Amino acid sequence: MASAHAVLSPSESMLERYRKYLLDVRGLVATSARGYVDVARAFAVTRVADGELDWKCLRPEHLIQFVLSASRGRSTGTAKLTVTALRSLLIYLHIEGLIAQPLDTAVPSVAGWRLAGLPCALERRDVQRLLAACDRRTHHGQRDFAMLMLLARLGLRAGEVRMLKLDDIDWRAGELVVRGKGQRIERLPLPADVGQALASYLRRGRPDTAQGRTVFVRTRAPHRALSSGGVTEAVAAAASRAGLPHMGAHRLRHTLATQMVRSGVALPEVAQVLRHRRLMTTSIYAKVDREGLRLLARPWPGGAA
Structure with missing residues (x-):
């Protein structure tokens, strides 16, 4: 046997x-x-x-x-x-x-420097192209536009957008409860344009038969919460429609941070917006401030420009 x-x-x-x-x-x-x-x-x-x-x-x-x-x-x-x-x-x-x-x-170590790579940011006009690629005449477009606004304006991570609950939107206070990494719960100001995008989706885009309290759900029945890759897929699809290179949701988070640094916002403030626990995590964005780096550069001893 x-x-x-x-x-x-x-x-x-x-x-x-x-x-x-x-x-x-x-x-x-x-x-x-x-x-x-x-x-x-x-x-x-x-x-x-x-x-x-x-x-x-x-x-x-x-x-x-x-x-x-x-x-x-x-x-x-x-x-x-x-x-x-x-x-x-x-x-x-x-x-x-x-x-x-x-x-x-x-065991040999692998060479690699944590701050070696520059964040890959979009130009402002490309962010607008990405947002415009969402057809807000449809339920699908209403949903994707609201998600992209959260990514682009608040720098949320894809998982944070996906896990957003109806009860996390405090309309009276104009705030958003975000469940971030390490089970951290934080309250963020809700910009007017982001609030308008959310309100429009909830009124005209979110199905009445949606399951659960998750804000963003599938547009096709059953209308349950998005899959783990749903937010990133929405960004990639919008990029394709806009004629932009393939990208994921995190690209918009990088873009927001880069725009802030280039506008003169101090790194501690950028870290606060991105909700980084350590300033070192935000330090990579210092390298996108090319003008600031140029002012810090010391003259070459030989006198050449």
């Missing part, structure tokens, strides 16, 4: 123990643990000999070779995740006594 439970291979058995370690000991969330295990699985494949896992002969050069191979053609962020996950696995292997030395320090 066949066993009710499939017998795991030595590799999968080790990976299952490692997954439980990540969840129970390290306290990782399930999605993060899954990513770590995926990297561990790819690395374990390189250590199989004659059907068995061989950790005893593991050397630093094997780690370097794996990182180079796994990172080839990948983004800096993906490469860094690979390195972090591999180091985590090596710590686990040492704790379990599968390797004699803690080899996590032998």
Whole structure:
């Protein structure tokens, strides 16, 4: 009679123990643990000999070779995740006594500077083109225009727009309750034009049969809350109609911050609008103030302009 439970291979058995370690000991969330295990699985494949896992002969050069191979053609962020996950696995292997030395320090780091890239912002006229691409004669256009106004004028994240509830709009006080990262709840001023866009959508665009208290819902039945990618899809569709390059919702958040800096708004104020916990997170926008950077530049010692 066949066993009710499939017998795991030595590799999968080790990976299952490692997954439980990540969840129970390290306290990782399930999605993060899954990513770590995926990297561990790819690395374990390189250590199989004659059907068995061989950790005893593991050397630093094997780690370097794996990182180079796994990172080839990948983004800096993906490469860094690979390195972090591999180091985590090596710590686990040492704790379990599968390797004699803690080899996590032998994993090479991935070069990357946090403030190296400039935020990719739109020109004001392109923001207007994006908004104008929403056909407000339709329910769909009313909804998308209101969402884009929240993104462009308040710098909300896509998830914050999607999670907005009817009770979060305080019409009397002219404020909006935003549920941000880390379960933070904050109240933001509601600009008149954004309020008008929301009111127009709620009066003429939101279906009477909408399910739940979520502000933005699907235009097709069943009229339930948007999917996780619904807001970004709306931005991408509007960009396509406007003849603009493909973009996501975060592009409008970058654009708002860039426009503020170029208008002379101090970084602490920009950080407050974006609701950044640390000013360092906002510092990347200092580089878009080209005129300010030019004034700070020191003359070349040789005297050349």
